[in-house]
Amino acid sequence: KNTTVPNIDGSIHNTEEAxxxxxVDLAANSLLNKLIRQSLVESSHRVEVLQKDPSSPLxxxxxxxxxxxxxxxxxxxxxxxxxxxSKIQEMxxxxxxxxxxxxxIAQSQSGTGKTAAFVLAMLSxxxxxxxxxxxxxxxxxxxxxxxxxxxxxxxxxxxxxxxxMYAIRGNRIPRGTDVTxxxxxxxxxxxxxxxxxxxxIDLTKIRVFVLDEADVMIDTQGFSDQSIRIQRALxxxxxMLLFSATFEDSVWQFAxxxxxxxxxxxxxxxxxxxxxxxxYYVLCENRKDKYQALCNVYGGVTxxxxxxxxxxxxxxxxxxxxxxxxxxxxxxxSGELTVDQRASIIQRFRDGKEKVLITTNVCARGIDVKQVxxxxxxxxxxxxxxxxDYETYLHRIGRTGRFGKKGLxxxxxxxxxxxxxxxxxxHFNSSIKQLDPEDMDEIE
Ligand code: ADP
Numbered sequence: 472k473n474t475t476v477p478n479i480d481g482s483i484h485n486t487e488e489a490x491x492x493x494x495v496d497l498a499a500n501s502l503l504n505k506l507i508r509q510s511l512v513e514s515s516h517r518v519e520v521l522q523k524d525p526s527s528p529l530x531x532x533x534x535x536x537x538x539x540x541x542x543x544x545x546x547x548x549x550x551x552x553x554x555x556x557s558k559i560q561e562m563x564x565x566x567x568x569x570x571x572x573x574x575x576i577a578q579s580q581s582g583t584g585k586t587a588a589f590v591l592a593m594l595s596x597x598x599x600x601x602x603x604x605x606x607x608x609x610x611x612x613x614x615x616x617x618x619x620x621x622x623x624x625x626x627x628x629x630x631x632x633x634x635x636m637y638a639i640r641g642n643r644i645p646r647g648t649d650v651t652x653x654x655x656x657x658x659x660x661x662x663x664x665x666x667x668x669x670x671x672i673d674l675t676k677i678r679v680f681v682l683d684e685a686d687v688m689i690d691t692q693g694f695s696d697q698s699i700r701i702q703r704a705l706x707x708x709x710x711m712l713l714f715s716a717t718f719e720d721s722v723w724q725f726a727x728x729x730x731x732x733x734x735x736x737x738x739x740x741x742x743x744x745x746x747x748x749x750x751y752y753v754l755c756e757n758r759k760d761k762y763q764a765l766c767n768v769y770g771g772v773t774x775x776x777x778x779x780x781x782x783x784x785x786x787x788x789x790x791x792x793x794x795x796x797x798x799x800x801x802x803x804x805s806g807e808l809t810v811d812q813r814a815s816i817i818q819r820f821r822d823g824k825e826k827v828l829i830t831t832n833v834c835a836r837g838i839d840v841k842q843v844x845x846x847x848x849x850x851x852x853x854x855x856x857x858x859x860d861y862e863t864y865l866h867r868i869g870r871t872g873r874f875g876k877k878g879l880x881x882x883x884x885x886x887x888x889x890x891x892x893x894x895x896x897x898h899f900n901s902s903i904k905q906l907d908p909e910d911m912d913e914i915e
Contacts (some may be wrong), residue, residue: 503810505615507818518561523732557588559584570709574712576727578722579736590623593608595776596652597654604676606654609701616638619656636652640660655672682713689721689722698729698730711758724731751774752892756886777844778828780846780849780867782832782852783850784831790829803830804817846880848864864899879903
């Protein structure tokens with residue numbers, strides 16, 4: 472009964488709560504991110520580069536023209552609406568397109584242009600006259616493989632002789648088929664099967680090997696070993712590229728095992744800050760009382776849109792029903808929904824179809840809805856030890872310093888939870904003011 476389930480943010484919750492509390496899997500989250508992404512994610516940091524040969528000149532590009540790409544590929548890039556390389560692409564593309572090919576490990580948060588970069592590298596290295604697999608990309612799930620394939624298809628729209636094939640579960644290829652597609656995207660298990668058992672892919676002919684979402688990959692049982700078995704069979708001149716949104720030690724160790732002599736590129740994530748957030752708390756007796764306080768807050772400030780966080784699915788559902796009965800337009804985002812359903816709820820919310828989004832920890836991170844003006848912690852985020860979960864607090868409420876607008880945050884607190892709130896205040900060294908819910912004039 473006391474087994475633990477690690478949460479997306481590394482926090483641990485016991486199973487009793489886990490029945491109700493949403494535990495997000497990394498691959499689902501990554502897919503959601505892709506589905507709801509609208510544009511490049513910016514970063515004010517500098518790209519850090521570690522060259523395998525520090526004495527060789529370091530090139531960066533400010534335009535796609537400088538890369539001397541095939542005409543039809545350049546056309547595809549512009550047709551996607553890209554004007555210039557993203558920050559990470561400025562450094563990564565010259566390395567990826569260099570002769571002789573160079574290996575690369577690149578880390579930057581999702582949305583910074585990694586996929587577009589390696590898709591471009593694969594497309595540019597395909598020899599269209601040769602009808603066999605030349606580029607191989609490993610992805611952690613079927614859905615993520617499809618997403619990458621879509622990018623290949625869009626960017627390669629004018630490269631009419633380049634074709635993609637998916638090595639994924641359920642894509643049955645008749646025995647004896649000659650695979651003529653040049654780009655293969657698949658999950659490690661199926662790719663392994665296609666290479667060694669069914670002999671559909673000749674790994675010795677692969678020129679570009681991409682391992683995408685390495686952090687998600689190593690999170691899945693068996694995928695590291697399968698990826699390494701595939702990599703071992705590649706020719707030594709094959710270009711090897713690895714991408715990851717995060718870089719814990721485990722990812723790093725895996726990356727170094729699988730990519731020989733790499734260049735390394737890193738772009739640090741924009742830090743979240745509470746500096747431009749005005750934080751308040753309201754002392755409450757119980758859940759009903761919290762709800763009343765919420766209504767007062769909601770009625771008291773002119774609100775664009777609000778996100779309300781609950782700790783459990785049950786609480787989130789309860790709150791949704793209460794608010795609906797009171798005539799509010801709200802939507803509920805929680806873990807029992809499929810990724811597609813989540814994406815559509817987030818999209819509707821972004822489009823302003825609902826003013827309030829009630830959610831559990833599933834979307835504590837990552838959804839970036841610019842017009843959200845208030846965030847409410849209907850429950851404080853706590854970990855298994857009933858200590859404050861600082862990380863989650865920051866991710867719910869924080870904004871990036873440079874790009875974020877000012878925001879308002881409200882914490883609905885039962886009296887016995889007050890010490891937790893004080894710890895949060897101390898931890899972040901930022902003030903959380905008490906608010907009398909009857910008197911909203913206190914909000915500056
Ligand atoms: P990542 O793989 O790091 O998550 P993507 O390559 O998927 O990032 O890019 C994130 C978003 O930005 C996508 O919508 C993609 O089409 C877009 N994008 C990528 N590169 C550029 C660029 N150079 N200019 C404009 N948009 C870009």
